[in-house]
Amino acid sequence: MATIREVAALAGVSVATVSRLINRNGYVNKETEFKINKAIEELNYQPSSIARGLAGKRMDVVALVLPDINNPFFPELARAVEDICLSRGYTLILCNSDNDREKELNYIKSLSRNSVSGFIFATDSLSQEDLQELRQSGTPIVVLDRSGNADNCSIIRADSRKGAMMAVQHLLDKGRRKIAHIYGPQSIVTARERLEGYEQIAQQYDWYSPSLLIPGNFRLESGIEAVELLLERHPDVDGIFAGNDMMAIGALKGLIRRGIRVPEQIALCGFDGIGMTRMTEPELTTIAQPIAEMGKMAAEILIGKIESNGGENRFYELDVHLIERSST
Amino acid sequence: MATIREVAALAGVSVATVSRLINRNGYVNKETEFKINKAIEELNYQPSSIARGLAGKRMDVVALVLPDINNPFFPELARAVEDICLSRGYTLILCNSDNDREKELNYIKSLSRNSVSGFIFATDSLSQEDLQELRQSGTPIVVLDRSGNADNCSIIRADSRKGAMMAVQHLLDKGRRKIAHIYGPQSIVTARERLEGYEQIAQQYDWYSPSLLIPGNFRLESGIEAVELLLERHPDVDGIFAGNDMMAIGALKGLIRRGIRVPEQIALCGFDGIGMTRMTEPELTTIAQPIAEMGKMAAEILIGKIESNGGENRFYELDVHLIERSST
DNA sequence: AAATCATATGGTACCGGTTACATATCCCTA
DNA sequence: TAGGGATATGTAACCGGTACCATATGATTT
Known part of the structure; x- marks a missing residue:
């Protein structure tokens, strides 16, 4: 790879002039510009972003x-x-x-x-x-x-909190009377907030129980597992709010595998609004983030x-x- | 951010010695090592990978x-x-x-x-x-x-070619008598090879027709669209080999949406072996790449x-x- | 006519590392 | 006991750019 000094030598100018042309700061004569460009072309010169970085320039x-x-x-x-x-x-x-x-x-x-x-x-x-x-x-x-x-x-x-509340409210509006929540890792703030939002609404109802909270890890597999656990604990659950879409997709698979009809028997709502939610059958209701x-x-x-x-x-x-x- | 020269000054040695210690090449006295490490600690020194890169070292x-x-x-x-x-x-x-x-x-x-x-x-x-x-x-x-x-x-x-042949053969083994292929962008060599593999087998049968070839772009949506087109052309198709798993998942959705039972009415096989193929209902048969x-x-x-x-x-x-x- | 300014270019210190080379001990061996 | 090798450290050139400062010229201003 050619260096700026080689370009300067070939064009018969100094490195400063070449640098000025490249960065378009300072004056460069039209003819000189032409010569330099020709040299750059000829040597297939590419400024080293490393050197540029060292010299204090921002990297793009x-x-x-x-x-x-x-x-x-x-x-x-x-x-x-x-x-x-x-x-x-x-x-x-x-x-x-x-x-x-x-x-x-x-x-x-x-x-x-x-x-x-x-x-x-x-x-x-x-x-x-x-x-x-x-x-x-x-x-x-x-x-x-x-x-x-x-x-x-x-x-x-x-x-996230508001979104979770919207999700639970939506399930309630659809006539659901026992809504579970599959929550994500509590080390993640959005997972915490979604859990809080769920509880804020759910705790107002007499069907609420902490055992309706099922842990997940935001990954698809954990949605499947969560459904297994949930159905064991609460066979009569009729609504699930999953902490994110991937777990919702997993939950959907778990439900279908069990022969449970969605949404007739259990309604399901995810969170995130990823494109994949349109790709399942049935398509997933979700709280979409922009x-x-x-x-x-x-x-x-x-x-x-x-x-x-x-x-x-x-x-x-x-x-x-x-x-x-x-x-x- | 501290530089190697500051570290050297604080430790009372030369930059060369510091560099040698950091890169663990050359000799450094135990006591000197201790002093330098103390200086590094104190100044919270981090070698600049930029400078290191410029000086000819490989970057990690x-x-x-x-x-x-x-x-x-x-x-x-x-x-x-x-x-x-x-x-x-x-x-x-x-x-x-x-x-x-x-x-x-x-x-x-x-x-x-x-x-x-x-x-x-x-x-x-x-x-x-x-x-x-x-x-x-x-x-x-x-x-x-x-x-x-x-x-x-x-x-x-x-x-890929062999994989495609395996896919078609598998569908044949399952008793399918009219197998379509959703192929990927022909600018991509793997897509070409999968198409060739399909044809190599399919052309031996009298049900083969070029109209069984449906274009896709390797993305999920195109699987759905491909199924629409395919069913219009060939309502009697009973097997589909999709050029990759994402299109297969799309195709599956398209089929389910149409009320077509998989695999009873149409059997479906993908290619790639991504984890997501285990997440659909029914789960997808696929040709797995390692x-x-x-x-x-x-x-x-x-x-x-x-x-x-x-x-x-x-x-x-x-x-x-x-x-x-x-x-x- | 002198001062000012825009234009055009060159020289070179510098960014923060690496490393070849020089130097200086100390120890061991022929 | 001179010389060779292992240990230990310093000096300074170099990587490939950027940018500050100096210099030079022609045009414009006062």
Whole structure:
């Protein structure tokens, strides 16, 4: 690979002039520009982003850290982030962390310090201190679905509690009289909020019992298992609110396998609004987060921070909405 | 962020000694080591991978370029690659390219030249020349599912043609007498091979007709649409071989929606062996590629190349196998 | 006519590491 | 006892860019 000095030599100018042309700052004569471009062409010169990074320039790469690449919610989110990044001239790289703090710290270590110019975390496992450290190095951060206030970085989230309440209310409106909840890992703030939202409504009714709460891990398999457990405990349950769509899809499979008709015998509602919910039979009712909007927003805010060298940290809460389909 | 020179100053040694300690090459006295470690601790020093990259060291990052992050096949593959990379001390970053050559070139541009020390392409849209250029820069490459011979880079693939033949034969064994094929984009070599495999068997029978070939794009929706078209053309079809699992899942939904019983009226077989095929009702019969094995192999071969500075380019073909489930 | 300014280009220190080479002990062996 | 090898550390060039400062010229202003 050619270097800027080789280009300069071939074009008969100094490296400074070549650099000025490439970055389009400073003056460069038309003829000189032509000569340099010819040399660049000839040598097939590509500026090294490494060297550029070392020299203090921002790199046009941003990283999106995802907790579970197998949950389609995150690829959908990633697509939205990607679209914005691309249109703004940034390259997006994806990092899968399994919600594992060690892995995330590892990504930060490998990528920070000018390797990437900004991070979007769609995960919840890093402590405030972990992020604080990164912030101090000047790297802008946007976080999705994190709890707490925004003193460190900008936060974007959907209103999970409200969404959960909408889900339960919807099932009640459909005449359900015993509604269970499959909840996600309580280390994840959105899972906690959805559980809280469920309880806020459910506890007002006399059919409520803590045994209607079934643990899951946000993955499809756990939806199947949860249904097994639930039907054992409460054969008369007639409504299920799953903490996310993947578990809802799993639950649906579990129900069909048992020969239970959805929604006639048991109505089912998920949460997230991933595309996959339209692909089951029956199609799933779900509480939709504005996934694309969240991703776009995250990317735009991050890029804004990158290009303005900081900017204020805000907390953005987006609305969710009910998508009623044939599973209720 | 502290620099190596600050650490050296605080520890009262030269930068060379610090560098030697960090990289564990060359001699460092025990006492000196202790002093340096104390300084590193105190300043919270992290070596800049950027500077390290510029100075000619390999970076411990490899990139995996995926054509469609929404197809669970690729996240599954990514997980396998990730496991190996992690255990070998490498960080994996994911790049979603939509099978778009421009996007892929963009990733190469942003990440090559020491930014990452190796690439795995699970895509098919780059020309030999595109890769050749990257190779010349010394970056090792491993390619999944590419056609042609391995003069440029190592290639790993599953035997799609054979798999397709197995699928059709299986449907025949199940007594099917009119088997359709939903094929994927013919720009993708695996899609072509699966179509060829289908034809190789199907053309031997008198029920064969080119109108049994329905185009799809490897995405779930196209499976649904394909079924619509197929049933219009051939209401008497009794077997479907879908070019990948996502289209098979779509086809299944299309069939169920039409009230067609699977497998009684129409038997259905997919290709890939993604986990999601166990999540439908009925569960899907599929031709399984050794996804995890392919990912692991790709990672191991790549890392081997990185650490041995090159190595031979080989062509690895892996076997597929039939997983018979209730959709046939 | 002198001062100011826009245009155009070159020289080079610097970013933060790595590493080849020089230097200096100390110990062991022929 | 001179010389060779293992141990230990420092100096400085280098990787490939960026950007500050200096320099030079022609045009415009006062």
